Amino acid sequence: MPAAPRERSVFLALLPWPERVRVARALRTETVGGLVLLAAAVVALAWANTPISGTYEQIRDAHFGIPALGLDLSVEHWTADGLLAVFFLVAGIELKRELVVGELRTPATAALPVVAALCGMAVPAALYLATTGLGGGRAQGWAVPMATDIAFALAVLAVLSTHLPSALRAFLLTLAVVDDLGAILVIAVFFTADLNPAALGGAVAGLVLFYLLQRYRVRGWWWYVPLGLAIWALMYNGGVHATVAGVAMGLILRTTRDQGEKASPGERTEHLLRPVSAGVAVPLFALFAAGVAISAASLGEVFTRPEPLGVVLGLVVGKTVGIFAGTYLAARFTRARLNPDLAWADVLAVAVLAGIGFTVALLIGELAFPDPADAEHIKAAVLIGSLIAAAVAALLVKRRNGIYRRLWEAETLDEDADGLPDIYQQTDRRNRGTAGDS
Incomplete structure (x- = not known):
């Protein structure tokens, strides 16, 4: 008797209720933080x-x-x-x-968003290298256009007052999470210099102690806050960018x-720190990173010099x-079928929205181009590229907003x-009915 064909998974299907609650809570904070981020970027610019730009530079420096x-x-x-x-x-x-209990916990569910995110990092880097190679530019900024700024993207959606389905928002969040891992790697x-083995060894020893405290269920902020700061x-003194310490402790x-x-x-830590991250840390970084002097000449150089042009493209x-x-190729090879309520145009809109690469792109730009004059051009390119992506995504999303x-x-x-929304009760009844028939 031939085996029954394997049921095809549904891509961008209705999220399970607990997952939807978690995603909504996280995105709500990120959306508010994104609006603050937008305000900080506008103030910086x-x-x-x-005429008082000198005070900006004095405070920044x-x-x-x-x-x-x-x-x-x-x-x-x-x-x-x-x-x-x-x-x-x-x-x-x-x-x-995500790796333990979320979308990335099993290869089957992780394959599609991970492949999409990896392609979303590799293609921008390759396009940057192609642009600088043909234009005789420097390849050192290849990583700048790799990252997605989830807060900025959600702020755009909030400003547009859209009703993007939770599955599409969760997909965007997963892309951003994998992007962040790629960025920190x-x-x-690639951006470590003058390594100090003693300090780096101390940081590793501190992370081991951090792990042991978690392993043996030791509680109390008085253990973790001083250890985390150390x-x-x-x-930082070991020569590795200090943000690596943050992601290591998070993992x-x-x-x-x-x-x-x-x-x-x-x-508990995420509940306490996500508002600080989204509402204070990232906007303050934007305030002192996005202050770029804009003129007709500087804007022209963004599109005529190979490095900033590579970032925009x-x-x-x-x-x-x-x-x-x-996403399309992964869906084909994993036999996943798109949610019939959505279309590939919706995936395209999310892909364009992911081109908003503000916070991490600015950070990598500063690391890749230590010379302030070069860094200014890269910052301008990040701002212009993110604004173009936001504008195009806005058109695509608003066009489908009725659906x-x-x-x-x-x-x-x-x-x-x-x-509990009625749709979840209907799904539960259908599942029970299917189980009874079998």
Whole structure:
């Protein structure tokens, strides 16, 4: 008797209720943070292009810290190396959760978003290298257009007042999580200089102690906060970008609950730090990283010099082509079928939206181009590329927003007011009926 054909999985299907609640909670915070981020970027641009731009530079370049510990940094570097470590700590927790209990926990469910994200990193980098190679530019900025800024993307959706279905938002979030991992690996491997083995060894020893405290269920912030600060300082002095410490600690934190535990250490930490990351850390970084002097000449150089042009093309074209092609090919090879309520045009809209590469792209741009004059051109390219991607995505999303509104209303309808949308009760009844027939 021939074996029954394997049932095809549904891509962008209705999220399970617990997953949807978690995604909605995370995205709500990121959306608010994204709006603050947008405001910070606008303030930075306005400040840097007014007669008082000198005060912006004075504050940005002002140094403070503890020189004896090797921590005498400028305000700009405190936000990039210090505050963004909080952002990457939250990203590490999110990635750990995805790997343990989320979409990335099994190869079957992880294949499609991971392939899409990897293609969304590889194609922009390749396009940048092709652009600089043909134009006689420098290849060192290949990693700048690789990352997606989830907060900025969600802020665009919030400004548009769209009703993007939860499955598409979750897919965008998963892409951003894998992007963040790729970015931190790139930073750790390609942007390390003057390694200090003693300090780096101390950071590794601190991470081992951090793991043991988690392994033996030791509780109390008074253990983890001083240890985390020490790991961060040692990582910075070890020559590895300090944000690596954040993502490493995030990956170590336990994200599964013990019996009788209301929330895991990862959940508690994420709950406390996500608002700080989205509402304070990232906007402050943007405030002191996005202040670019804009003129007709500088804008012209973005499209005539190979390095900034490669960044713009990587974000706008590379991200779109990479994510869309990767998603389509992965769906074909994994026999996944697209949710019949959606179309490939919706995947294209998300792929374009992922071209908004603000925060991490600015960070990598600063690392790749230490010369301030070069860094200014790359920052301008990141801003222009992200704005173009946002504008194109806005057109695509608004064009389909009527369909999204109907799906959103169906997903949220709760006529019996029991707190659980009716669509989940209908799905549960269908599943029970199918089980009874078998």
